[in-house]
Amino acid sequence: MNVELLAPDHERLWSDLHDLARLSEPDSEGWTRRVFSEPYRAARHWVRSRMRDAGLEVSVDPAGNIVGRLPGRHGGAPLVTGSHTDTVQGGGRFDGIVGVLGGIEVARRLRETGTRLDHDLLVVDFLGEESNPYSGSCLGSQAATGVLTAENLDRVDAAGNRLGDVATAFGLDPDGMLTPTWATRPLHGYLELHIEQGPTLEQRGIGIGIVTAIVGIERFLATFVGRSDHAGTRRMDDRRDALVAAARTVLTVEREGCAAPGDAVATCGDLRVEPGAENVVPGRTRLAAEFRSEDQVWLSGVRRRIVEEIARESAENGVEVLIDWTVDNPVVPTNPSVQNLTSAAADELGLSWMAMPSGAGHDAAHLAARCPAGMIFVPSRDGRSHCPEEWTDSDQIATGVHLLAAGLARMDQEATVDNDFGPTGEETGSLLTGTTAER
Ligand code: HGY
Ligand code: MN
Ligand code: MN
Numbered sequence: 001m002n003v004e005l006l007a008p009d010h011e012r013l014w015s016d017l018h019d020l021a022r023l024s025e026p027d028s029e030g031w032t033r034r035v036f037s038e039p040y041r042a043a044r045h046w047v048r049s050r051m052r053d054a055g056l057e058v059s060v061d062p063a064g065n066i067v068g069r070l071p072g073r074h075g076g077a078p079l080v081t082g083s084h085t086d087t088v089q090g091g092g093r094f095d096g097i098v099g100v101l102g103g104i105e106v107a108r109r110l111r112e113t114g115t116r117l118d119h120d121l122l123v124v125d126f127l128g129e130e131s132n133p134y135s136g137s138c139l140g141s142q143a144a145t146g147v148l149t150a151e152n153l154d155r156v157d158a159a160g161n162r163l164g165d166v167a168t169a170f171g172l173d174p175d176g177m178l179t180p181t182w183a184t185r186p187l188h189g190y191l192e193l194h195i196e197q198g199p200t201l202e203q204r205g206i207g208i209g210i211v212t213a214i215v216g217i218e219r220f221l222a223t224f225v226g227r228s229d230h231a232g233t234r235r236m237d238d239r240r241d242a243l244v245a246a247a248r249t250v251l252t253v254e255r256e257g258c259a260a261p262g263d264a265v266a267t268c269g270d271l272r273v274e275p276g277a278e279n280v281v282p283g284r285t286r287l288a289a290e291f292r293s294e295d296q297v298w299l300s301g302v303r304r305r306i307v308e309e310i311a312r313e314s315a316e317n318g319v320e321v322l323i324d325w326t327v328d329n330p331v332v333p334t335n336p337s338v339q340n341l342t343s344a345a346a347d348e349l350g351l352s353w354m355a356m357p358s359g360a361g362h363d364a365a366h367l368a369a370r371c372p373a374g375m376i377f378v379p380s381r382d383g384r385s386h387c388p389e390e391w392t393d394s395d396q397i398a399t400g401v402h403l404l405a406a407g408l409a410r411m412d413q414e415a416t417v418d419n420d421f422g423p424t425g426e427e428t429g430s431l432l433t434g435t436t437a438e439r
Contacts, residue, residue, distance in 0.1 A: 006405035021093040030090040030388030035128030062176030063143030064127035072119040077186040082124030092390025102193040102401040117412040134163035136327035141363035146180030187371035189417035199383025208353035209377030219290040219327035226319040228283030243282035245319040264293035332365040338374030345406035372417040
């Protein structure tokens with residue numbers, strides 16, 4: 001198969017990206033399309049119509065994911081690509097979107113060049129990949145792979161809305177979300193195109209990242225309970241200040257992250273103060289924090305260490321603390337065969353590439369539990385993401401889409417993608433063990 005032919009139509013891809021970007025909360029900074037919101041409903045309608053225009057058979061699976069199918073010669077276990085079109089609050093135009101539009105463009109190019117894959121190709125817009133109060137993140141890929149539970153459906157958001165009810169109001173079937181469509185159905189393989197959301201590729205002047213692992217994420221919500229008091233009459237040695245206790249935890253979390261091995265990170269992203277008045281000693285605070293690393297040992301250890309530290313510090317301030325761990329995603333290595341097939345395709349296209357971990361979470365982490373899965377990164381300008389400044393150049397996206405097509409084509413040709421031996425019977429080592437093949 002001459003994969004040069006599968007090069008994407010730059011203008012069409014770029015025009016799609018900017019058409020979709022129009023569907024955002026009108027008065028938000030940057031681009032905001034939160035799961036279950038009206039802009040998100042409009043975006044899913046737009047995605048379905050673009051999939052149909054591309055000649056795909058479009059459906060919404062029981063988990064709520066939009067699935068575009070391009071029939072293959074022999075059918076069987078499908079090849080899957082895709083990503084997400086929901087955004088964070090005040091986010092950008094590329095995170096997730098590049099993978100969904102890239103998958104649609106690959107399908108168009110296969111049809112326009114008369115290239116028939118052996119396997120069906122499914123292009124998926126996964127429901128709600130971004131962080132949510134119900135299941136942590138990745139609602140649609142969790143549901144499709146059997147991770148979402150009835151308990152998740154009963155969780156409520158800050159306004160007290162229950163996931164099951166919100167999904168029903170959005171037109172989805174909560175019972176369907178508990179039917180793990182892809183937990184039993186065999187999948188031939190999964191390859192996702194995504195922006196790096198970090199600075200490495202740009203700093204190294206490399207056009208492609210081949211992801212070796214997706215970091216594990218531990219996330220907690222800590223509630224500090226002290227005592228509200230008059231700020232003018234309560235002596236400093238007689239306070240139970242819930243904000244001071246939370247502030248000490250913020251510094252403890254930061255210390256953990258700075259002392260951690262490798263690329264591990266630790267972040268406190270949200271702090272709520274009650275009653276939140278300048279003349280009242282805060283009686284209650286709520287702090288959201290998370291830890292990420294590709295080192296599972298460190299990640300598991302930090303959970304134990306930080307609980308003891310927070311309890312000790314809070315007690316010194318006469319404050320009680322309740323910690324609820326809301327996300328406990330393990331480190332997920334990508335499939336070595338998929339890494340090697342994708343890097344071979346990058347070599348064939350003469351692309352510069354490097355092996356690298358993903359510091360962001362992705363739907364691929366859940367697909368990896370169900371089939372040989374991998375990811376391709378394209379650069380992010382200044383490493384910025386989850387903000388209006390998020391940007392990737394048109395030609396960088398086109399290069400990523402071209403590699404996505406070539407990587408999927410190679411996976412399609414493999415009898416089983418999990419094949420550990422190449423045509424000569426040599427063991428195809430993983431990029432995990434090889435040197436970073438920067439070209
Ligand atoms: O938070 C993440 O890593 C992803 O962008 N949802
Ligand atoms: Mn994403
Ligand atoms: Mn994101």
